[in-house]
Amino acid sequence: MTEEQNLIHPHQLKIFCGNSNVPLAEEICSKVGIPLGDAEVTKFPNAEIFVKINENIRGRDVFVIQSICYPPNQHLMELLIFLDAARRASASRITAVIPFYGYARQDRKDQPRVPITSKLVANLLVAAGANRILTMDLHAQQIVGFFDIPVDHLYASPIFYDYLATHTDTENTVVISPDVGSMKMAAAYANILGCPFGVVAKKRIDAANVQAESVVGDVKGKEVLIVDDITETAGTLTAAAKIVRAHGATKVRACVTHGVLNEYAHGRLKGGPLDELITTNTTPVDAGDSGVPITVISVASLLGEAITRTHSSESVSSLFRLKSKEETPAEA
Numbered sequence: 001m002t003e004e005q006n007l008i009h010p011h012q013l014k015i016f017c018g019n020s021n022v023p024l025a026e027e028i029c030s031k032v033g034i035p036l037g038d039a040e041v042t043k044f045p046n047a048e049i050f051v052k053i054n055e056n057i058r059g060r061d062v063f064v065i066q067s068i069c070y071p072p073n074q075h076l077m078e079l080l081i082f083l084d085a086a087r088r089a090s091a092s093r094i095t096a097v098i099p100f101y102g103y104a105r106q107d108r109k110d111q112p113r114v115p116i117t118s119k120l121v122a123n124l125l126v127a128a129g130a131n132r133i134l135t136m137d138l139h140a141q142q143i144v145g146f147f148d149i150p151v152d153h154l155y156a157s158p159i160f161y162d163y164l165a166t167h168t169d170t171e172n173t174v175v176i177s178p179d180v181g182s183m184k185m186a187a188a189y190a191n192i193l194g195c196p197f198g199v200v201a202k203k204r205i206d207a208a209n210v211q212a213e214s215v216v217g218d219v220k221g222k223e224v225l226i227v228d229d230i231t232e233t234a235g236t237l238t239a240a241a242k243i244v245r246a247h248g249a250t251k252v253r254a255c256v257t258h259g260v261l262n263e264y265a266h267g268r269l270k271g272g273p274l275d276e277l278i279t280t281n282t283t284p285v286d287a288g289d290s291g292v293p294i295t296v297i298s299v300a301s302l303l304g305e306a307i308t309r310t311h312s313s314e315s316v317s318s319l320f321r322l323k324s325k326e327e328t329p330a331e332a
Contacts, residue, residue: 013311014057016086018066018078024099024281024300025065031304037062041078049074051081053089061311062091063134065303068102068121069260069283076102076121080128087129095132095310096125099282099299100258104139105230122146134306136282136299137229137257140181152316154306156257156280159297161192163278164225164255170194173223174249176215178240182228189227189255200240220248230258231279234265234272241273251275259285259294266290 016037017025029036038054064086066079079096086094106117118140125133126149133151138144144151175197177186183199190197198217224244231237231254241252252273259279261269269277269290278295279285287294302319309316 012060012092013063013307014055014060014091015063015065015307016053016082017064018075018082020067020069020075020078021065021099021281021284023284024067024298024303027298027300028065028304028307031300032308039082041082049077049081051078051085053085056089057086058090059092061093061095062086063095063097063307063311065097065099067100067283068098069100069258070262072102076124080124083125083128083130093131094129095134095307096130097303097307098133098135099303100230100260101135101138101143104143107140107143118143119146132310134303134310136303139229152306152310154302154316154319156282156299156302157188157192158319159280159299159302160189160255160278163295163297164189164193168193168195168225169223172221173225174198174217174219176200176217176219176224176226176240176244178226178228178236185229186227189225193225195225200243215243215247219244222249223251224249224253226252226254228254228256230260231256231277232260232262232265234261234268237274237277238268238272245273253278255279258282259296261286261288261290263288 013034014037015029015034016039018041026036040052042050044050064082066075068076083094083096103117103121106115109116130149132149133147136154137156138153144153170193173195175186175190175195177183177199180199186197198215201214226237226240237254244252253276254274255278257280260283266288269292271291274292276293276295280297280299282299285294285296306316306319
């Protein structure tokens with residue numbers, strides 16, 4: 001068999017999805033130029049999940065799109081069962097496309113007798129049949145090392161940059177990290193926008209509450225852009241926004257990849273210190289009654305391009321680059 005015959009042809013690409021974010025999957029398929037695969041993801045009367053793939057995928061290059069967002073246990077099980085179904089249907093390669101990797105914050109043993117659940121999820125995905133992982137803005141970089149299969153870790157900074165470059169007064173803006181863990185991300189955004197950056201020192205009280213204690217950096221009379229990878233209760237964001245306001249910031253916006261907003265978040269955002277929340281559709285965004293303008297930027301083009309390149313065995317590293325003042329790779 002010749003090398004040309006060994007190549008995976010476009011008609012062999014198949015994209016499916018679970019129930020976590022069907023609109024994003026449909027938009028990705030539109031960008032790629034193929035229809036969304038025909039499959040059923042339903043429940044038995046006892047709430048057990050059932051998956052049936054309604055078309056032939058033998059020898060096909062299969063991509064399964066599923067965010068592990070609320071409710072995470074259901075969507076994780078849907079993904080695992082889908083991967084098993086694809087493997088048993090003799091797909092040649094199975095890539096789990098996980099725009100939002102749930103359980104990512106449980107990435108280390110920071111207390112006695114606690115699990116490293118993000119590693120457990122990695123093991124489950126591989127055991128279920130995933131040959132490759134495609135994900136975006138992991139909470140911790142070391143999660144890539146939890147897998148013994150290839151992982152393509154994409155960043156949302158290129159698509160955020162397109163929006164921020166035209167909606168930001170870069171001469172009068174400071175990029176702020178809401179905690180020490182997001183400093184590298186804040187530095188990358190500051191670099192591509194050509195702005196100074198700083199950090200808020202915080203103390204976590206419990207899973208839903210934090211206390212901001214001090215600001216490193218000059219924000220007086222400045223517009224502030226807070227960047228983070230995820231917000232769920234908006235505790236970190238609002239605490240950081242309040243303290244930079246107290247230090248003289250004139251306008252405060254937040255740029256967060258995964259806007260997993262719950263009722264706590266809506267309560268805190270309502271009448272709070274943020275002027276705008278910019279996020280993506282890696283998960284369905286519930287704007288609720290927060291009263292804060294929420295701008296949702298689609299990641300479909302970026303994920304669609306990554307799927308196309310992965311399918312044709314091309315490099316995806318160029319997707320990490322964007323044109324900035326220094327022409328450097330984005331690391332956010």
